[in-house]
Amino acid sequence: MTDIANPSARVRSRRHLGAVSGSAFAALLAGAAGAAQPDPAAQDLVIHAGSVIAVPGERPLGPTTIVVRNERITHILPGHIDGGGATVIDLRDRTVLPGLIDTHVHFSFSPATRLWSAAIDTPEDVAIFSFSNAKKTLEAGFTTVRDVGSDGYAIHALRDAINDGIVTGPRIFLSGTSLSIVGGHGDMSGLNRKTTEALFPYDYTGACTGAVECALRVREAAKYGADLIKITSTGGIMSQQARGLGQHLSDEELNAIVSTAHGLGLKVAAHAHGAQGVTASVRAGVDSIEHGTYLDADTAKMMAARGTWLVPTLGLLDSHDSADTARITPAVAAKMAEARKVSGDNIRLAVRHGVNIAFGTDAGVSPHGENARQFRKMVEQGPMTPMAALRAATVDAAALLGQSDNIGTIAPGKYADMIAVAGDPYRDVTVLEKVAVVIKNGQIVARHPD
Ligand SMILES: [Zn+2]
Incomplete structure (x- = not known):
């Protein structure tokens, strides 16, 4: 039988819902x-x-x-x-x-993850600490999450083990590897070429070039059990790629990804910071913008009209100490400084223009289990009413997941x-x-x- 809440989950010995008696x-x-x-x-x-x-x-x-x-x-x-x-x-x-529902987490990493962790941690290590992060999240009241970006299949295994009742954790809807341009936020940068090619062979990562290859990556993700597709439309802050926060995937690539994913019944979550990348993603028809750091008023209006969600991930930079030079390299520090200048503008614009907002923290970049601290930020920075902030983490997050009938x-x-x-x-x-x-x-x- 297929689990209703995770149609993509591997089909194996599932617990059956008990028959109604009495x-x-x-x-x-x-x-x-x-x-x-x-x-x-x-x-x-x-x-x-x-x-x-x-x-x-x-x-x-x-x-x-x-x-x-x-x-x-x-x-x-x-x-x-x-x-x-x-x-x-x-x-x-x-x-x-x-x-509660957090629509933006990464169980496979934590603020302690270092650039070289990829060369040291085995997939088995990743599975074990992902389980530990999932447990912290559930104990903090988050019974469902979207895991939007991980290497390999540890999160797939964790999702299936939770659904099968083998281990206890939140319901997980996952993307697996993020789709990215070569050298983009979802690819691996910062290691030398030999190490990168050994650890992250091209067809194992989500890197893609051109409409045909990007569509192929979507189909592969679907084939191996993704519940949604995550893309990195622009540069990202915490990766070692030093190309700023502007648009990465081309309009043609974005269109191919969105139409292929939607044809397979998968939603698309687009990591996007720079305004041009945010706008291009919305125009291509993605279902949610993650971060949306440089969201502008015109794009916010377009999002409101199209029903595109914003997952604002407030405070994702708060938990990083600039003295942590092993992680905050010059490439990262420059992007952080840039993004900090406009902190909170995304949610203010979204509230003003009536954009759908779903609760998402980027736990993994911030500590796991402290997800609920974002509520006060939403209230202060939105400003949102406590009622609206709570809605974003329940009714609205369920709608973004396409799970309103279940949660x-x-x-x-x-x-x-x-x-x-x-x-x-x-x-x-x-x-x-x-x-x-x-x-x-x-x-x-x-x-x-x-
Ligand atoms: Zn993230």
């Missing part, structure tokens, strides 16, 4: 008696919540019971009903809300991915930085003391 439940699930009380069975999970933000952007519910069976939510009922023989989680002094709100039929916090995130968005309980697929996966 006549009362069956009747309710069939929609026969919406007002009837459920009759929780031993395998169910019953959550007694003090209040529930079921749909971020809408008013919270008061005391509520949420019933979960077989990974999905079956009922949302006012008050606290008897749990019967089910496991009851007492969250009567907590606000329960949908599991992003607390509703019958959706995966039981939820978090509980003390306080009201609509009043103080920083309460999301200290999550009390994390539930994924109806299982408690983390519980943090006050």
Whole structure:
């Protein structure tokens, strides 16, 4: 069977969703008696919540019971009903809300990753520390992520192992290797030619030249299990390529990538800093602009009209110490200094012009597990209301992923991915930085003391 949430995931021995049993439940699930009380069975999970933000952007519910069976939510009922023989989680002094979604992470690296790590770490090493980074992210309340750029197949293996229930982690939607021009942000620069060719042979990287080869790279990514396509339309800050932040992929290459990906049912996420590269990507029809550092008003208007998403990755430069010369080489320092001058302009323009904004941090460049710190930046720099910032990490992020039927709100039929916090995130968005309980697929996966 194919997992609904990851159509590209390898098909192998998947856990089946358990059959619905119990006549009362069956009747309710069939929609026969919406007002009837459920009759929780031993395998169910019953959550007694003090209040529930079921749909971020809408008013919270008061005391509520949420019933979960077989990974999905079956009922949302006012008050606290008897749990019967089910496991009851007492969250009567907590606000329960949908599991958070970060649409821009890189589990395969961290701020500690060095230029020469590629020559030292094995794919097995990468798989193990990717798992550790995924665990930190889930424990921080992020039950779904998009991993937008990694070498090799460690993240593919991690995604599949999580979906199979072999290890615990967030749902992962992944791109694998980023598509890039030769010597671009998604290619490898900074090592000598012999080392580069040994570690990153041309047809293993996502480097491509011309419409035909770029389309081929998209098809290869799809063939080996990508859920989306990530491209680097412009230069990038943290790579050793010293060609600035301007447009890299040509219009012809962008068009070939987007039409091929869309034909295969894959969305395209475009890393883009320089204005010309941002505009060219939007015009080519990419689904999201990642970073969008030099976004201008005309492009913001075009994005709003076309429904192109912005993933603003605020504060991605905050966690880097300029004294760290092993990573912040002169090539990187110059691009950093340039980008810092316009920090926050992207989200201000997006808010002003009504661009769709999805929450994404660039964890990997910033530390894993601190993802929720971006909420306060969105509120301060947008400025966005706490409600809008929360929506960006739930309802809106689910829409960008094409997963609105499965995640992003607390509703019958959706995966039981939820978090509980003390306080009201609509009043103080920083309460999301200290999550009390994390539930994924109806299982408690983390519980943090006050
Ligand atoms: Zn990134």
